[in-house]
Amino acid sequence: MVMRIVDLRSDTVTRPTDAMREAMASAEVDDDVLGYDPTARRLEEEMAKIMGKEAALFVPSGTMGNLICVMVHCDVRGSEVILGDTCHIHVYENGGISTIGGVHPKTIKNEEDGTMDLVAIEGAIRDPKGSTFYPSTRLICLENTHANSGGRCLSAEYTDRVGEIAKRHGLKLHIDGARIFNASVALGVSVHRLVKAADSVSVCLSKGLGAPIGSVIVGSQSFIEKAKTLRKTLGGGMRQIGVLCAAALVALQENLPKLQSDHKKTKLLAEGLNKMKGIRVNVEAMETNMIFMDMEDGSRLTAEKLRKSLTEHGILVIPENSSRIRMVIHHQITTSDVHYTLSCLQQAVQTIQEPCQN
Numbered sequence: 210m211v212m213r214i215v216d217l218r219s220d221t222v223t224r225p226t227d228a229m230r231e232a233m234a235s236a237e238v239d240d241d242v243l244g245y246d247p248t249a250r251r252l253e254e255e256m257a258k259i260m261g262k263e264a265a266l267f268v269p270s271g272t273m274g275n276l277i278c279v280m281v282h283c284d285v286r287g288s289e290v291i292l293g294d295t296c297h298i299h300v301y302e303n304g305g306i307s308t309i310g311g312v313h314p315k316t317i318k319n320e321e322d323g324t325m326d327l328v329a330i331e332g333a334i335r336d337p338k339g340s341t342f343y344p345s346t347r348l349i350c351l352e353n354t355h356a357n358s359g360g361r362c363l364s365a366e367y368t369d370r371v372g373e374i375a376k377r378h379g380l381k382l383h384i385d386g387a388r389i390f391n392a393s394v395a396l397g398v399s400v401h402r403l404v405k406a407a408d409s410v411s412v413c414l415s416k417g418l419g420a421p422i423g424s425v426i427v428g429s430q431s432f433i434e435k436a437k438t439l440r441k442t443l444g445g446g447m448r449q450i451g452v453l454c455a456a457a458l459v460a461l462q463e464n465l466p467k468l469q470s471d472h473k474k475t476k477l478l479a480e481g482l483n484k485m486k487g488i489r490v491n492v493e494a495m496e497t498n499m500i501f502m503d504m505e506d507g508s509r510l511t512a513e514k515l516r517k518s519l520t521e522h523g524i525l526v527i528p529e530n531s532s533r534i535r536m537v538i539h540h541q542i543t544t545s546d547v548h549y550t551l552s553c554l555q556q557a558v559q560t561i562q563e564p565c566q567n
């Protein structure tokens with residue numbers, strides 16, 4: 210029987226801490242759809258302040274946060290949004306901006322570092338004179354950290370330059386900041402500086418921050434007013450959400466200071482993995498809490514064989530494809546868990562590569 214569980218599937222798998230559960234049990238609550246939940250107000254005010262924006266709104270998920278932001282910015286049917294071809298909004302959100310929002314996606318290649326080429330972004334903006342044929346560009350979306358690039362950070366300077374392009378063409382800039390706090394800690398730059406050029410940001414409370422549920426979107430007062438109406442339309446208006454917001458307030462206080470240590474553990478794991486025969490990790494590119502571990506061609510290793518072997522030791526991971534596994538560090542992974550994972554993996558790699566001959 211496996212005694213130890215090391216859950217590296219995602220940073221969304223964390224369990225609420227005792228402090229969170231206590232805060233949830235004693236949270237002051239009221240009807241948030243009517244606008245009276247005091248704990249929700251407190252979280253929204255704090256998030257707006259941290260992010261340097263006028264107002265904030267609690268939403269059930271990052272997906273709904275992104276959808277609401279895109280739809281508020283693109284409130285005219287036939288709008289187009291410029292976004293990365295591997296970004297979360299485009300790949301993993303069921304095409305909601307199109308199917309629900311009526312917004313057309315114009316994708317630009319995401320580079321290995323999660324950026325999009327600035328010339329390509331500007332070149333993708335539709336000429337307003339061609340409106341008989343083209344949708345109208347209204348929005349650019351960035352993702353920071355960029356999950357499909359392995360949690361790479363977009364710098365404040367890069368974001369500013371995209372913001373300048375948006376401004377020059379009368380467009381808005383939205384940031385999917387599901388893990389913007391990880392970016393802030395890794396870059397040593399405050400979150401409000403990182404998102405200064407953005408008109409809206411969606412921040413997940415249930416990823417690196419380790420709260421059980423929810424996201425917050427931030428923007429101007431008038432933007433958040435419209436977002437609130439849309440949240441209700443989409444079924445995201447909830448009543449006594451103070452119980453959820455109380456846990457998020459604890460996460461901000463207790464887990465934000467742990468992100469640096471999460472990133473250190475990620476490096477430790479990445480460096481250890483990279484020393485194993487048949488395994489390749491681009492250690493330099495592991496900037497925050499994610500690791501992509503690749504199996505070299507001809508090594509006999511496959512993602513599924515390794516996943517199976519790790520599972521037998523209580524280590525949970527998700528293969529990205531047949532030769533890549535993604536691992537994500539969060540506040541409930543200890544340094545000892547990292548060493549345990551390395552030793553189990555070393556064993557698994559040896560067993561798969563040097564099977565017993567008799």
Ligand SMILES: Cc1ncc(COP(=O)(O)O)c(C=O)c1O
Binds near residue numbers: 273297354
């Ligand atoms: C970068 C990014 N954006 C948005 C989301 C969506 O968040 P949710 O799962 O809360 O809908 C995720 C989820 O993992 C994500 O990684």
